[in-house]
Every structure is written in C-alpha cells, then in structure tokens.
Amino acid sequence: MSKHIHTAQQYWDVRSELFANYYKKPSFFDKLFRQAVYTRTAVALKTIQEYDRPTVLDIGSGPGVNSVTWLKNSDASFLLGIDFAASMIEYAEKYAVAEGVAHRCKFIEGDFMKHDLDHQTFDVSVAAGVFDYIEDARSFIKKMAAVTNKAFVASWPSNGIRMVLRRYRYTCSVYHYSEKTIRELHASCNIKSLDIIPASGGWVTVARKK
Numbered sequence: 001m002s003k004h005i006h007t008a009q010q011y012w013d014v015r016s017e018l019f020a021n022y023y024k025k026p027s028f029f030d031k032l033f034r035q036a037v038y039t040r041t042a043v044a045l046k047t048i049q050e051y052d053r054p055t056v057l058d059i060g061s062g063p064g065v066n067s068v069t070w071l072k073n074s075d076a077s078f079l080l081g082i083d084f085a086a087s088m089i090e091y092a093e094k095y096a097v098a099e100g101v102a103h104r105c106k107f108i109e110g111d112f113m114k115h116d117l118d119h120q121t122f123d124v125s126v127a128a129g130v131f132d133y134i135e136d137a138r139s140f141i142k143k144m145a146a147v148t149n150k151a152f153v154a155s156w157p158s159n160g161i162r163m164v165l166r167r168y169r170y171t172c173s174v175y176h177y178s179e180k181t182i183r184e185l186h187a188s189c190n191i192k193s194l195d196i197i198p199a200s201g202g203w204v205t206v207a208r209k210k
C-alpha cells in the first residue's frame, strides 16, 4: 500500500533531476522498464509534427526535457509548459536556455486545473505521465479538450504488478485506468477520433478534434 504522505506536487518538487535523467542518462533499468516514458514522448512528437507551426501546451511539463525535444524536432511556433512543482519549472527554464529554444517557449508554475489560461488555446496539448496523479480525471480531460484546437495526447497507466509496485514505492497517490474508462472519459470531449496506443504498462491516447 502507498503511504500517501505527500501530495503529487510535494512528491515531484524534489525529483526534477531524477526525472530529467530518465531521458538524458537512461540506465539499463530505465530502458527496460520505463519504455512507456519513451513511447509517450514519441507519440506526442509525431502528433505535433502533423501540424503546421502548431502552438503546444505541455501540461505537467516536469523538467522540460520533452518540451525541448518537441521544439527541436518540429516547427512548433510556441510551447507553454505548466507544472505545479517549482523545481520542475526552474529546471525546464534553464534547460530551454541551454538547448537554445528559450525564445520559443515559456514555463509557468501552477496547477493546470486552477490556472486561468485567459481564453488562450493551443493546437496540440499533451499530458505525459500526468493522469497517474489526477484524482478527478474527468474534469482534467475536459479542461484539456477545452483549451485544445486540434489534438490532445495523454498517457494512462493500467493496473497490474507495476502499479502495485509503484503504490508501494510512491509516497503520493497514484491512479490507474482501463481502456473502457479511457473511452468513457473522452466521451464528453467533443472529439472526432480517438487512437488508443498500447504502451508498456498502459496506453497513450491521441484525441483529434478536427
């Protein structure tokens, strides 16, 4: 059983370097057991590349390594990253400068559900590795759909041995999904299509509005 002594914000606020290194210096263990992390990055990149100079919203942008990868490998005109862990934002800002893409992005500290985006919308929005920590996934996906013009990408962990181990190790709450739940969650999002792509220990979805 998970101890649940931290919020997801507290949990992630001390793990920016650790998470960045899953991409920057992947260990043998990471390559073997964290395939889903790399699959969701690749699916999101492919989706961003489908559009012409898209604007991108990276929800729960973490250390910003994905944000930078997407900017460097697409013609995205602008990316906004939002994360409620201050150390993640700090890391992402420095990393974007170091990688020469700071002029095409901005990172803001805030809770996606509470932050007022002031009617700003984005061609593509992504929540990679985020629904794992969301208690009210229905409201979250609805807000995601509302701020997206073209496509939104999300990852969803399934139940199973990996989830049992995560719940044992993690000190914050972790949530899991089924394909049926994922379809139900998207039902009220006003979308034209939904791709559900299996990724180890879960799925990555691409929902298209037009």
Ligand SMILES: C[S@@+](CC[C@H](N)C(=O)[O-])C[C@H]1O[C@@H](n2cnc3c(N)ncnc32)[C@H](O)[C@@H]1O
Residues within 6 Å of the ligand: 008, 009, 012, 013, 019, 059, 060, 061, 062, 063, 064, 065, 066, 082, 083, 084, 085, 088, 110, 111, 112, 113, 127, 128, 129, 130, 133
């Ligand atoms: C597992 S990390 C993934 C980081 C990044 N998306 C990636 O794939 O490399 C999850 C991130 O989501 C953030 N997060 C979770 N719920 C959030 C919310 N409601 N608003 C903003 N950030 C959130 C956490 O702070 C954490 O940095």
